[in-house]
Amino acid sequence: MTLLSIQNLKAHFHTEDGAVRAVNGVDLDIEEGEKLGLIGETGCGKTVLGLAILRLLSENTTVEGRILYKGQDLLTMSDHEIRKIRGKEVAMIFQNPLSSMNPVLTVGTQVAEPVELHQHLKKQDAMQKVIGMLKSVKIPLPQERVKEYPHEFSGGMRQRAMIAMGLICIPSLIIADEPTTGLDVTIQAQIIELMKEVLRDSGTSMLLITHDLAVAAELCDNIAVMYPGEIVEYASVRDLFKYPKHPYTRGFLNSLPARGLKQMVGTSPSLINLPAGCKFHPRCTFATERCRKERPELIKVGKKHYVRCFLYD
Amino acid sequence: MIEVSGLKKYFSTGLFGKKYIRAVDGVDFEIEKGESLGLVGESGCGKTTVGRLILRLVEPTEGKVIIDDTNLFELSKKDMRKLRHKMQIIFQNPDASLNPRMRIGDCIAEPLKLYKIVSKERMNDKIMELIETVGLNPEHVNRYPHELSGGQNQRAVIARILAINPVFIIADEPTSALDVNVQAQILHILRDVKDKFGLTCLFISHDLEVIKIMTDRVAVMYLGKLVEIGKTDKIFNDAKHPYTKALLSAIPVADPDVKRKRIILKGDMPNPMYPPSGCRFHTRCQYSEKICEIEEPSLIGNGHKVACHLQ
């Protein structure tokens, strides 16, 4: 069953320099139990898309489209209703745990927050739950560590605490924004294994936002590739790696050190001044007149494989 | 060409300087002329400090760095300055190496003037030549760093470094802040200029995939010490040290068909203020035995060297 259905989502920021069109007509479905990876280069709008789902974007933003969660549109809900969903039904793990945790509150208090808010547990009972949760994310001596502050945790420990906070109410969907970025490889490996395990146990769906394809390949079933503001390809992990279709996806894969370190010309366009037609056309070796003028739609090229490119029209 | 021996650096912390962070705690290696040596390890293992010691940007607690028969740490300030222009460093963050108030062209011209490398008349030609070598466009010369992307700034840094005709460069995580595609471009440039100018290179990175394609030999560092050193293909195909093996198995692979057994290390990196007794890795090692807790293993072997009791 479809858990979350994003339909023609747009998120534009109004700035002095003009409108920053960070998300530009995104369609994306997440099924129950599915793990979907959203990958793309820095600044392509991944985090903005994640924040838009939970209505966490700042005031200067215009958000359009529909985000149906179990059939209800999150964008038209009252503030009261969205607060009941946030942290309980749909939780978020933020890109940078140090800056998204409150430095003056103990880790225990912060992890307990969603439980107190949504499950109306007493402080003591909530803390018992937190200790159990910290244990399941393999934080040693949890009954001691709940009393510590975020800065007393190592980077890996903080990330575990964030995961614990995200999963403590057993949400249906977790949005994890770069949960392993900035961690050392051996710690990253610990966190990847941990996430596999806890998601399997809880049956929670995940939207994993990352620039690291390899991390997405390990944790996800399907992958959506984002290129400034749009999804340009969607496929199962296997199909994406074995049969990438979009010229950008191919270029991206080939530029990985393990895959030949081939260079792709140019860089991503500015979101204030996006090219007309296919956003990738200035860098694409296959671009035609049509690509310069017309925006390609997502075209179905296989069972659950979609690509936004005229080559497959 | 470069010989590092017994290199140590303790940083004192605490009010009375009684506690020491043993950032580098006895490191030995050599780099041959024209060779590229990779130094890998996780954050806080001391790899950046090794790089900075070799350039004498920090003073060592103990040890020698011998370059062409002279011990760097015995040189006077004046002689050091002369040598330094042959040795250059590329940092992770290009902003640290570019003056934000200077146009890119002026940033590149600065060392050319300082070291009187070309005459005034040839200055512009030389700048254009360098700009081209690193794949920037002539119009970038008049821009300020904040008007360029991270990748373009990193190219400017490389151009500025090449201006001085260095013989040895240290690249400290030169692409860690960049997207994969831009990383690919920068690594290509580094490889090209390295070949073209026959540079000797110390390539510091936590990214094993990058190390694999950029180096001839690799040294693996853990808590201030080397645990293994050898030819790059040997390290990647036939690693001996349990830490190196864990590090290699931790790299996520972008291929759903590759199934491997991953070695998950216990716990976190210990505090370098209180490194574990014996082999520093024993607290996280799945093979650890009694001797590992007591005696520190030394780095031994022929060519491919390992510091492990069980080898």
Ligand SMILES: Nc1ncnc2c1ncn2[C@@H]1O[C@H](COP(=O)(O)OP(=O)(O)OP(=O)(O)O)[C@@H](O)[C@H]1O
């Ligand atoms: N509040 C805001 N006002 C104006 N522009 C913004 C705002 N928040 C984000 N942006 C811009 O929107 C674009 C998309 O940003 P976003 O953070 O989603 O990128 P990302 O894909 O998550 O990148 P990264 O991989 O670096 O995390 C960027 O150009 C960013 O500068």
Ligand code: SF4
């Ligand atoms: S639509 Fe045209 S420009 Fe865009 S990726 Fe396909 S061929 Fe290239």
Ligand SMILES: [Mg+2]
């Ligand atoms: Mg982001």
